[in-house]
Every structure is written in structure tokens, then in C-alpha cells.
Amino acid sequence: MNDVWFPQPVALKFLTGPRNVASSFEALECLNQQWPEWARGRSWRAARRACRDALDGWRIARDAHKAFLKAARRAGLVPSATRSPRKSRAARTIGSPRPEMTFSGWQ
Incomplete structure (x- = not known):
């Protein structure tokens, strides 16, 4: 079993x-030994599963990294300075109203 390195470390x-x-190995160690008991919910279980699967070759490192980061954010363990900003989902603006459809024979 080889260790699977994340694309970038999680602080x-x-x-x-x-x-x-x-x-992934460090993440499993952290999840099992240092994780707060109150934060061991669904995202914690998903992160453990993803990291184990990455070590076994069933998932790629990016999947394990993503699951671990999600669990860390839910547990409030990621410092606010390193959090990636959410992409704003601004409403799409339409420059002009939809052109009227004309059919032959209709006015």
C-alpha cells in the first residue's frame, strides 16, 4: 500500500x-486521532472512506482531498484565511427581451 499525496496540503x-x-495516510491518522468527537458525522465518514479508497487504489488523490477538505470545513478546522471564496452565482441578465416568434400565417 503506497501513500497517496494530495494535490496540495490542507492546513x-x-x-x-x-x-x-x-x-491520504496523514488524513486518516488525523481523522482517527485528532478529530473532535462532535464533528464525526457524515462528512467525516465520507472522508475516511475516500482516503482509505485512495490508499487501496479505488479513488484518485483529488477525491480524497476534496472529501477531507469538506469534512474539515464542516468541523471548523480550516482557518478562514485559507478558505477558498465561493463563486458567486449571479443571476444571468438578459440584455434584451426575447424576440417575438413569428410563424407564417400568424400576426
């Missing part, structure tokens, strides 16, 4: 101090 902030997690 976490625990009460005991900061920690950078750079691989």
Missing part, C-alpha cells in the same frame, strides 16, 4: 496547534 487549526495534512 488545519486544532486547539493543540496547526497541522498540515498532505496525504
